Amino acid sequence: MEQKLFYELLLILLITFTQSGQTQDAVLTVEPKWSTIYIGESLTFHCVMTEGRTDEWKYTLKENDWTLYSDANQPDFTLNPPNNEGSGVYQCCGRRKDSDYTKCSNTVSIHVSDRPRSRLTAGTTTVSVGDEVTLICSVEKSDGWKYEWFRRTSTISKYRINDGENGEIRVSQGGIYSCRGFRGEPVFYSDTSDEVNIYIIFSNKVIVKPSWSQIFIGEKFTLTCEVQGGEGVLLEYQWRTPQSQTSWRNYKDWTFTAFISGEYSCSSRPLNDLYYSTNWSEALRLSVLGKPKAQLIKRGETLICSVNPSSSGWSYYFYRGERINEMTEINTEFNSNAEFSVSQGGVYRCSGRRGSSYYTDLSDPIIIDAGKAKLTAGRTTVKVEDEVTLICSVDQSDGWKYEWFRRISTIPKYRINDGKNGEIRVSQGGIYSCRGFRGEPAFYSDTSDEVNIYITFSNKVIVTQKPSWSQMFRGETITLTCEVQGGEGFLWEYEWRTSQSQRFWRYDKYRTITASISGEYSCRSRLMNDLYSSTNWSEALRLSFSDRPRARLTAGTKIVAVGDRVTLICSVDQSDGWKYEWFRRTSTIPEYRINDEENGEIRVSPGGIYSCRGFRGEPAFYSDKSNEVNINLTQPVLRVSRWWLSPGSSVTLSCEVEHESAGWSFYWYKAVPDLSHKSASYSYELLPASSNGTADNSYIIHGQTHTAGYVCRAGRGEPHVYTLYSQPHFVWSGDLHPSASLSVSPDRVQHFTSDSVSLTCEETLLSGESAAFCFLTCCHSVLTGEQ
Template identity: 60%
Template sequence: MCLSNIADRARATLTAATTTVSVGDRVTLICSVEKSAGWKYEWFRRTSHTSEDTINDGLNGNIRVSQGGIYRCRGFRGEPAVYSDPSDEVTIQITFSNKVSVTQKPSWSQIFRGERITLTCEVQGGEGVQWEYEWRTPQSQTFRTKQKDWTITASISGDYSCKSRPTDDSYSATKWSEALRLSVLDTPKAQISRIGGTLTCSVNPSSSGWSYYFYREKNQEVLTVQNTDFHSNRDIRVSQGGVYRCRGGRGEPVYYTEFSDPVTIVDAVLTFEPKWSTFFIGEYLTFKCDMKEGRTDDWKYTLKKSDWTPYSDVTQQDFKINLLDKSHSGDYQCCGLRKGSYYKKCSNRVSIRVSDRARATLTAATTTVSVGDKETLICSVEKSAGWKYEWFRRTSHTSEDTINDGLNGNIRVSQGGIYRCRGFRGEPAVYSDKSDEVTIQITFSNKVSVTQKPSWSQIFRGERITLTCEVQGGEGVQWEYEWRTPQSQTFRTKQKDWTITASISGDYSCKSRPTDDSYSATKWSKALRLSVLGKLIFCF
């Protein structure tokens, strides 16, 4: 009796001493079937681009291959042949001898977190080959790119390496390049320093490739060559006060550092005296330029406006100007240049308004005052400050004379007359034009009445009557008289009697004034009403 061991279907096993072979070398692949004899073998190869095909290399259990690809095998024996299951696949990679290196652009020695840099995988002697590239990162991750340049955003320090393979052969590749070590630092902070009017910006830790940006915080404006004196990429000369900061930027797109701490430069200050809102032709004012640092004699001063520089490079900080023309209106600014340096800074702008010769205005609440009372007169000059005032009075019989009542802008008067005033200010004094005249009338308390002669109750048109203006208590005064008619016309008479020819009905009133004082008078009398009838006709 013969006994035999019948097992499940056989399975081939494929082994290789290495799966990576230098170009031109070979590797031995060994196929076996589970420690049993009599087997012959078939070999198969495929790639990611081609289907599996049989290798015509005899029926041996081992073969030597120099071509990359995916290999497997199976055994068969007997007649008819019985086949084993195919082996697992083994991938053979062919390693090119071309040297590969990683370069970095920009080639800064220090990289900061968030910067964009480009790594390039360079293959020596690879001309004419269409390559694709594989990258290995510090986290041991791998990435493939079609191009040799790989742009990344720096995040962590570590080693970057690459290898390349032909685009038409996935199982051939170069060796991994030597690693390029990137040192990635935290975002740097700019530093700003000041020597006089020069501000210098730098980046700490020190590194190359930076451009520098300066800012003035009054309005967060970035300073440019158009509005700032750039001494170099990192140095500027400033002439305006403000809070300054800077930061660095490099790369494309631009990567910015953190802002520096602020540096404060105090503006020069231009003031003027007197502090009037409006000046008039002929007046003087004095500017003062305060640099707010150092001593007064550390500087040379210039006072200017857009079209005029009245003082240039002088050693005094006070500037006196006689405003001779309206063209002296405008915005004034002063600048100081520190002696022995290029440090210059300028002040705020001060607006000066120059008007034609000023004119006084005289006002009174009323121009008629009862005898014994007083009226307030107010003199002013065109809504501007600093004025003192002169007062003048005249009558129709006397010439104008100054009233000695101080230099106030208002006075109280109890005397009738023609008044006016003018203002003056400054040293030397500049006078305004005089005001228009205001006539003040004084009203007597004497009662005045109108009487009629003949005292007929009815008057006919064409009759002659006499009206008399009676002043009670006016004995000893030489009066003249003023009459008001129904037509509101006025007439003056030297005598208290006024003879008229009756023509229309209406009210007649009178008042009187002393003949030697045109600006004092009684009040108007009560009206006397005349009733004038048609002409009298006699019947026979």
């Protein structure tokens, strides 16, 4: 305030000094009316004549008698001092346009300074949570300022924090602050202030909970940092320990495992704000002791557990069992009571627990003497539906009732009935135990030793085979059945034993195998899912397996006439139950299945190469395929008495049938070559007196004058069944009028196989086709020596 009054008095003296002397008719004013102008700010001078109109004058502006503007038509002048040389005394003059009349104004003194820097100051930075810190921005020795405020942190760039223009603000966040002033139009800015690091320390008191001063090594412990009066504010927390200082975290609870005694304290700050924090709390002194051990004492039938050294916050657990690894917890509920009433004998221990999982060492054992139950079993070999007797007793005492328990390897022990008798009957095997109890409240004996009850059913078990063939072969499928005689109405599962292995239990009494190795097969049964009962093993079924058999094919005869049928028989030796498949092929047709019948005997009429195989069972098992049997159709052989004839000579034909028997008729034909085919082909013409056949197998041709070919065939039965035609044979005759002549070179009577012979056939008639064919056939016969 005193500084501002000083500047006002100084301005009055300056104006009085500059306007001293005679009164002026012209007036010079300046806007803005600040006492100090800064480089870069804009000034406007206004020159007012006290007479006439404004446009009747010419205007001049001077600085320290130096003319800046002259003869201007307007009375306003705007200046932007570029540097400190803008400081000085300013005066304006006016000259009337219609004469030389001139008058000057008062003088105005202007002081120009360098651009100023704003200054930022802060009030106290120790406040309560929710309070604010006062920040003040100012530009010294000048007025008319408004202000802009800025904030940044080490992780956030500088930003303008509000749109207000006050020189004083209040902030609730720490950070790095700065400000700058501005005034005038256009706006002139001061330099930005130095940055001020505002770190707010909350005055709220911080405390650490819980107040336990004594903890044990290895114990998990939770400390809580509480900021009094900090409710509703999102805070993060930091802890200081004897060894280190933790990083900031979002939760006020800190759980750690105690190892070293020392002082623990904490501080807090708003979430993610690096420029706030509370003061450190008062330190909590924690003494870390060695792991404690529980102590167990007995008063009558009551056991009392405590922790040494004595400390608070413990719950207690009691255990029963002779060995530590066999102990059972006998009060399973959370128990803050250190006393426990004993209800049965045994070896007892206790432990204390504090927190969620910290336990003391076990106490030394205390032995409570009580009788031990004894379990005995009657005969365990019974029939299905019968039961085994179990007896429980406590020696040398009376008044007992009993509890019974059963377990198996896959099911934990459970109480099997609500009765209290010392004798029970059971139909299931298993691992049984019992204990006695008496009195009110109940006092229990020690549980008996476990007795493994394995029930053997006396029912006979048999194995049956399907199919039941006496001879089995490797690769066949066999189904074995396990039957429990008298076991109808019960759900069984089955186990099989072979010479090679023993299979797992299964629910299916049928076992399907593929025959491979001979051996003995037996089975046994047990009630479904009962691991502690079974029948005895059945008597073994001996299975013998042979190598895959080969089918055998036999035929009544292998040569038949056209139309005749032959019987084929397929069999597999020394075994039964077979059905059969039949196959046929020829030299030109691939093998195919000839029928869908499955008989072992069939009749066939055409020739061919036949085979068969047997099959049986489901799925089908096949024997190896049989030998092939070639069934030939009968073909007679034609023979001639002479090959070469003189014209008019006779020739005798004979027709021979293999395995000749009575009843045959013989038919005689002339073979006429069919030259329209590339290969030798013939048509057949019956010879005279041959249409009904001859009983004799010979036929005489008289007076043959031409070369001719002949065939024959035989037939018998009613209707007639014929053989095939014989192969044609030609009888060569010198014609009276030959159509061709044959010459041999060299022309000699005898030739040897190693000689080369040249044959020439010369055509003498027009019947060239027949002659050419005859020539080729003739040559073949002569060269090969065939008859």
